[in-house]
Amino acid sequence: MELIHFRILLALKQRGTLNAASESLHVTQSALSHQMKNLEQRLGIILWRKQGRTLVLTQAGKYLSDVAESVIATVNSAEQHLNLLAAGKTGKLTIGIDCHACYEWFRTILQPYLQAWPDLAIEVTSRYRFNSFEAIQQYKLDAVLTSDPVFNGVLHYQPLFDFELVLIVAKEHRLAGFKVIEPAELQQETILTYPVERERLDMFRKVLQPAGIEPLAHITVEETDIMLLLVASQRGVCLLPEWLLADKIKNPDVISLRFKDLPLTKTMYLATRHEDVQLEYIQWLIEHAQSRV
Amino acid sequence: MELIHFRILLALKQRGTLNAASESLHVTQSALSHQMKNLEQRLGIILWRKQGRTLVLTQAGKYLSDVAESVIATVNSAEQHLNLLAAGKTGKLTIGIDCHACYEWFRTILQPYLQAWPDLAIEVTSRYRFNSFEAIQQYKLDAVLTSDPVFNGVLHYQPLFDFELVLIVAKEHRLAGFKVIEPAELQQETILTYPVERERLDMFRKVLQPAGIEPLAHITVEETDIMLLLVASQRGVCLLPEWLLADKIKNPDVISLRFKDLPLTKTMYLATRHEDVQLEYIQWLIEHAQSRV
DNA sequence: AGTATTAATGACTAAAATTCATAACCTAGG
DNA sequence: CCTAGGTTATGAATTTTAGTCATTAATACT
8 A cells, every 4th residue: 555545535525536636746547547446456356446427435435535635644744844844934943051151151042942933842851961072973852052062074063152251259258358269279178069070060170170289179069059058158269151050030139250360261062963953943042142141 | 563563572571582572473493583673673662772781771662662561452353353253153233133023932932042142242223114124234233033034045934934914803892792894894904004105014914905995094113012002992902012012911901802714923033144044043033032932 | 421529558768776896984893 | 994785766667547529418408
């Protein structure tokens, strides 16, 4: 059984005669007759009978017509959907979030994004955090928000915006008065970070380790809100993007500091497959990310 | 888009590699590759990508695979159903009832019939009562219970059983004592019949009109139970199959009479298309009808 | 009765799918 | 590091399939 048979049965149902059906399908009536005859022989069952000069569907024919209607509808809708996919009008965007801070930023843009692309199925996941590179190639992810790019040509990294990492301390903290500080000051501090290996934490990678400093203690915290709360109550200090603090004005009990001669400037990237860069809903993300910060 | 593409995507999903899929489909791997390439070009969208030595479905490919799964499942189940239909193991039997009495008889056999053929969709209708002949030819009906056959070779008429029409009167009726009666006696009676034209009523066609008699009154009644009730309370007399009375022993207040020299013997037929006579569920009906009466 | 319309059929042709042979590439294992 | 074995892609040749054309047969309609 092939789609052509379903198409014929459907056209016959809609148009009444095989002649009319052949017109719909842009072939001769003869072709339809041959095709169905062939199917009947293979199935060993009669689908219609010539009654006078019109066709009457048998029970089996009626049944198959009904199946045809649903199958062809499914196929047509799939074809339509593929056209939209090809045109980038719709799709599914599974976006991976590589770091906690990225997630914080993405939250600020998610609402307008959902509104702008009502037909786009958006899925956000941190599942592939440490192998998002492979996940994109295997189409398990479509995009990744990251500030630690791996430029090797396999993926497209689109810079979204630059930001600075700042040290967050409580207002009453002993360092709060300083304009700039030295990494060495952190030796007596408890460091708060997200629960990630040290090699992936800028606090260790770029601040403490280069200065050869081991802090007093290292405590991991899942949630940014809680981290800020702990900082405010003098339980430790942490390194966060400055814009994150701007958003969290509900926390007036902390301030930010910069390190002397240590520019902690990073760039947020959106990583995608090269083929997807031009998709409209990817471009939207890029443009709005750039204009927003 | 054709079923072959769905079949390929499904086989690929199930077997993992195109080589394995080609084995499932009993063609070469080359054929699958060509087919899908062709589809991709026509759709203008890529469905998979070669990653290392294995294939990775793109978003569109994943989507189409899912569609494939459901479409192929539908088609397979349709094919299976058609096989059962061809073998007469299942089907839909729309049975037309030509006369009220036929309906009464059919009710007695319906219950065991439903039990014997749990997968057969049985529909009973009186919609085509006066053109069941055409309805069968147009596959709107599959069988008709009738005691007024039209033997012209177009339909197959299977005799089920013979029965006699008897006059039903109240026990206290003035005719109740008679062994046999003359049609002329009915001149003073009210005649009860189903609401059908006189030409189709045996009471008029075979009893009254041949004797040239017009009864006192003619009242039509829809329901057999009510008709018997009216007879019992002396509101009239009626002509019914004798077996119908046997079933209605709840009505002990009526008795049956026969006409002198007027054998009102009829035969109940099951009319079908010639091609359907051998269907198992039709044969069941025939056999059980014959053994039952 | 004659004409127009319907579907079926058989021979022929055009188109499409499949195979074969091979290239290009990748992975795993000595 | 290179080879053996496995993957998909590709181009040309071949086979298969589908479609057309011309015609028949049956049947409505006028």
